[in-house]
Amino acid sequence: MVSEIKVKICGLRDAAHVAAAAKAGAAYVGFNFFSKSPRYISVDDARSLAVDVPLGIAKVALTVNADNAFLDDIVGRVPLDMLQLHGSESVERVAEIRARYGLPVMKVIGVADEGDLAAISEFSKIADQLLIDAKPPKEAELPGGNGLSFDWRLIAGQRWSVPWMLAGGLTPLNVAEAISMTGAKQVDVASGVETAPGVKDERLIADFIKAARGEKT
Numbered sequence: 001m002v003s004e005i006k007v008k009i010c011g012l013r014d015a016a017h018v019a020a021a022a023k024a025g026a027a028y029v030g031f032n033f034f035s036k037s038p039r040y041i042s043v044d045d046a047r048s049l050a051v052d053v054p055l056g057i058a059k060v061a062l063t064v065n066a067d068n069a070f071l072d073d074i075v076g077r078v079p080l081d082m083l084q085l086h087g088s089e090s091v092e093r094v095a096e097i098r099a100r101y102g103l104p105v106m107k108v109i110g111v112a113d114e115g116d117l118a119a120i121s122e123f124s125k126i127a128d129q130l131l132i133d134a135k136p137p138k139e140a141e142l143p144g145g146n147g148l149s150f151d152w153r154l155i156a157g158q159r160w161s162v163p164w165m166l167a168g169g170l171t172p173l174n175v176a177e178a179i180s181m182t183g184a185k186q187v188d189v190a191s192g193v194e195t196a197p198g199v200k201d202e203r204l205i206a207d208f209i210k211a212a213r214g215e216k217t
């Protein structure tokens with residue numbers, strides 16, 4: 001049976017890892033434009049990688065509370081298929097970005113407890129997709145990419161009106177369980193396919209995608 005699970009590999013910084021993600025069957029590749037991240041990539045380098053991404057794989061720009069000048073630069077120079085908003089962007093800001101660039105927008109919602117679920121419904125009215133990630137702890141330096149999971153039971157059996165991805169602490173070892181518990185049809189990973197912060201591993205990328213599809217690794 002062909003699995004319908006779509007995988008996003010986020011924080012790619014070199015051609016070999018983009019190629020590994022494509023070969024393994026990734027549906028999305030993510031470029032991280034948050035300067036404090038170990039996965040940060042410059043606009044020039046992202047452009048070099050993006051032009052060679054095979055057709056059919058969506059190229060996603062991850063930004064955090066980016067202003068229009070920065071988004072203008074990214075969108076103007078990198079061929080992109082989606083914008084991932086991983087900061088504290090309001091509903092109004094999401095709507096503004098969506099209208100200004102004409103690209104699908106994926107808003108990230110951090111989840112730690114039941115109280116965070118209302119935001120999922122709220123943003124599903126305006127975003128094209130949602131990414132449901134672990135809410136970063138207060139002391140975390142990064143708003144994502146911390147390798148932390150949330151309690152997947154919080155969203156088990158929930159349905160929303162737009163497509164969504166599950167993220168947060170996913171690895172080749174736990175992604176199948178995460179999918180089975182939440183019913184996710186799309187998953188996103190950054191640190192779980194790395195050997196050190198920002199250092200992707202071709203084998204882990206392939207293992208993650210296989211595991212997400214329920215194949216033996």
Ligand SMILES: O=C(O)c1ccccc1N[C@@H]1O[C@H](COP(=O)(O)O)[C@@H](O)[C@H]1O
Pocket residue numbers: 010011030032034037038039062064086133142143144145146147148167168169170188189190191192
């Ligand atoms: O990866 C980062 O460094 C990052 C920085 C700032 C915002 C978001 C970031 N990553 C996103 O978070 C999810 C989950 O990461 P992880 O798998 O738990 O490491 C990741 O897929 C990115 O979309």
